[in-house]
Amino acid sequence: MYPTWRWYGPKDPITIDEVSALDIRGVVTALHHIENGAVWSREEIRQRKKELKEMPWSVVESVPVHEGIKQNSEAAPKLLENYRQSLQNLAAEGITTVCYNFMPVLDWTRTRLAVPVPGGTTVALRGLDLLAFDLFILNRPHAAEDYPAELVELATDHFEDMSEADKQEVTDNMLKGLPGSEESFELATFKQAIEPYRHISSVEFKENLQRFLEAIVPTAAKEGIKLTVHPDDPPWPVVGLPRIVSTRDDLKDILAMVDDQASGICLCTGSLGSRADNDLPGMAREFLDRIHFVHLRNVARAPHESFRESGHLQGDVNMADVMGELLKAKVDVPYRPDHGFTLFDDRKRETYPGYSLYGRMRGLAELEGLRAGLSATARG
Structure with missing residues (x-):
């Protein structure tokens, strides 16, 4: 495992100079200004690489999956063609880990x-x-x-x-x-956006995900790209919208849809850990060779399928057990500290919710200390 940091581009309140001062090996970013469904051109990709100021672009998070693909609409074939072209352009620029999610309409949500x-x-x-x-x-x-x-x-x-x-x-x-x-x-x-999903069952929605993977994974495999599906956040239905990436069985089904190393998982301990019935160390152990990216985040669960985010080492997810399993991987997988408290000078700047500087630095320090200790114990 090696540490990375999510950066939202030039408009991020945290500058790339501040990011480059951190003890990380790569940056997680995306081209958020490009319209969903459009091709990511090599010129746009090169511009983002230039903005990173020699910092490696480790993971794309995310290349969005258009609603037309999720709904298997008439526009899906063209949208899939554009997605394949974006992957080819990323690979041509040396970027080969791509995160995506299959949550309808809403990405991660908080009240x-x-x-x-x-x-x-x-x-x-x-x-x-x-x-x-x-x-x-x-x-x-x-x-x-x-x-x-x-x-x-x-x-x-x-x-x-x-x-x-x-x-x-x-x-x-x-x-x-x-x-x-x-x-x-x-x-x-x-x-209006959620209306089409009144007529799409969870079974049909999972079939649409399979269609997406069948269309995209061969290109990813050819280009040497590792796709990583991010779990649902939260891992329960939201305003009636289906959720199909929330449990161990969901992940097992997805990996079986196209059984190829190019199709993998982003293990998000916060999203999956929000459910008490998800065994995170067990999932890390079972899916180890298909985990291509990791979000380390912790939560304190509460009644009625709710939670509060907590310190990275202080919540209901046993981070030491999860990381201990991940360190058994035969390849060096990128991880990032996911979310953090608003601490110190973060309170004086307009940081994005969950994406503070000092709060995530605290999480990064805690996680790197845990990783060093577990690695030393394994060697000893």
């Missing part, structure tokens, strides 16, 4: 972005705020049928206690797009 915790601020997700949004702000048809009756009752009481500012905050966080997201919405356009 609150500044939940106070000792020593800093962090984020929270998937509690009664999300249910209240789905039931009473979005007013999704038949939404109550997706939840147990007692949870609907709790969410109803919660919504009645929310101030107008609370409701606006939750709505903004759900719709406006968090770092790495490729879309933002108003309430009306969001309703």
Whole structure:
């Protein structure tokens, strides 16, 4: 394993000069300014490499999968052709690890972005705020049928206690797009965006993922690219949208769709670790040879499929056990500290939610210390 750092390009509040001062071996970035579904040209890729100032571009996170592919629409063949061309252009520029996700409409979602915790601020997700949004702000048809009756009752009481500012905050966080997201919405356009998925079952959605992989993996294999699918974040349905990359069985199914080393996993310990029934050390052990990229993040779970993000070594995921399994890999896999508290001077600058400088530096230091200790123990 070797450490990397996610950087959002020239508009990132953290400069590449600050990133280059960190003890890392590569940068994780993407061309967020390019429209979803368009080809990433070699010229644009070279420009981003130039902006990295000699720092290696270790991982692309992400080349977005267009909704037309996810829905298997009439536009899918052209969109798949563009995706293949983007992979070919990346490979031609020497970039061969590409992360993607197959979450419909929304990328990672949070309802609150500044939940106070000792020593800093962090984020929270998937509690009664999300249910209240789905039931009473979005007013999704038949939404109550997706939840147990007692949870609907709790969410109803919660919504009645929310101030107008609370409701606006939750709505903004759900719709406006968090770092790495490729879309933002108003309430009306969001309703339009999720409408097609009322008619796509989880089984059909998984078939669409298989079609994507069958079309893309041969190109990736030919070009020497390692594709890595990021787990659903959160790993439960959100406003009725299907989730198919949330459990050990999901990952096993995906790897079997096109059984090739070019099709692999991004092991995100935060996303997968949000579910108590996911055995992270076991998953790392089982899928070790197909894990091409790692996000190390920790969470403190709470009732009603909710959680708060925690320090990298302080949550419900046993990071030492997970890393111990990952260190058995025969290849050097990139990892990045994923999310972090808002600490020190981070509070004085407009950093992206979860993507602070000092908070992630703390996580990086903790994880590198853990890695060094485990490696020394294994040698000893």
